[in-house]
Amino acid sequence: MNIALLTAGGTGTRMHQDIPKQFLHVKNKPILIYTLEAFERHPSIDAIIVVGLERWIDIIWAYAKQFNITKLKWVVSGGNTGHESIRNGLLELEKHCDISDVVMIHDGNRPMISPDIISDSLAKQKEFGSAVAVIPCVEVVFKSKDGQSSTINIPRDELLRTQTPHTYELGKLLWAHRESDRLGISNTVASCDLMCRLGETVYFSKGSERNLKITTVEDIEIFTSLLDYRKEEGLK
Numbered sequence: 001m002n003i004a005l006l007t008a009g010g011t012g013t014r015m016h017q018d019i020p021k022q023f024l025h026v027k028n029k030p031i032l033i034y035t036l037e038a039f040e041r042h043p044s045i046d047a048i049i050v051v052g053l054e055r056w057i058d059i060i061w062a063y064a065k066q067f068n069i070t071k072l073k074w075v076v077s078g079g080n081t082g083h084e085s086i087r088n089g090l091l092e093l094e095k096h097c098d099i100s101d102v103v104m105i106h107d108g109n110r111p112m113i114s115p116d117i118i119s120d121s122l123a124k125q126k127e128f129g130s131a132v133a134v135i136p137c138v139e140v141v142f143k144s145k146d147g148q149s150s151t152i153n154i155p156r157d158e159l160l161r162t163q164t165p166h167t168y169e170l171g172k173l174l175w176a177h178r179e180s181d182r183l184g185i186s187n188t189v190a191s192c193d194l195m196c197r198l199g200e201t202v203y204f205s206k207g208s209e210r211n212l213k214i215t216t217v218e219d220i221e222i223f224t225s226l227l228d229y230r231k232e233e234g235l236k
């Protein structure tokens with residue numbers, strides 16, 4: 001079984017909004033629903049779990065009903081960090097799924113994930129045991145302590161920008177979270193970060209500039225344009 005685990009626990013502080021960004025409406029639909037629809041439509045995805053803010057859980061179920069997201073099976077409360085939220089989702093899956101089931105962790109606020117990104121992630125996980133979506137780094141990147149100036153730039157040929165999905169077997173993810181408890185690792189920024197800190201090699205899968213993470217008001221503008229483009233091109 002292939003399960004999508006969507007994180008929807010952000011609070012919207014970077015948008016300066018009372019409504020968390022994943023629940024903002026764009027063209028009359030919450031951003032999270034666009035993300036759910038991408039997984040609902042993909043034939044290789046069997047089930048979906050959403051990890052969300054406690055007070056939004058009933059609303060997520062209501063939206064899923066309204067937009068006919070039939071693969072949504074579980075909605076659980078997130079934690080104080082992304083690390084804790086993903087763990088909550090995994091512990092829920094442990095109750096219902098097999099440890100050999102495949103879990104595709106994806107940011108709920110990356111609504112433009114395409115069928116080929118999902119397919120490539122599943123294929124790479126099958127081949128290598130892990131798959132983290134990446135794109136090349138096309139800008140020159142500086143390291144700076146004060147954000148004002150620098151003398152250090154990092155060779156971009158050696159850099160890759162991570163996105164989601166991050167795909168692993170459920171058993172592997174549960175192992176990583178138990179190891180992180182044992183070793184006192186709690187401040188990871190993503191599951192690929194956790195795996196690296198545990199000495200695991202991370203394998204890459206296809207990402208895309210279109211698979212943007214909606215974080216700022218400018219991202220909403222880009223997302224709206226991408227939706228218009230998708231409609232003009234007759235794409236789903």
Ligand SMILES: C[C@](O)(CO)[C@H](O)COP(=O)(O)O
Binds near residue numbers: 107164
């Ligand atoms: C996992 C991620 O999308 C990789 O680019 C990113 O790290 C998520 O960051 P956030 O702080 O949870 O938005």
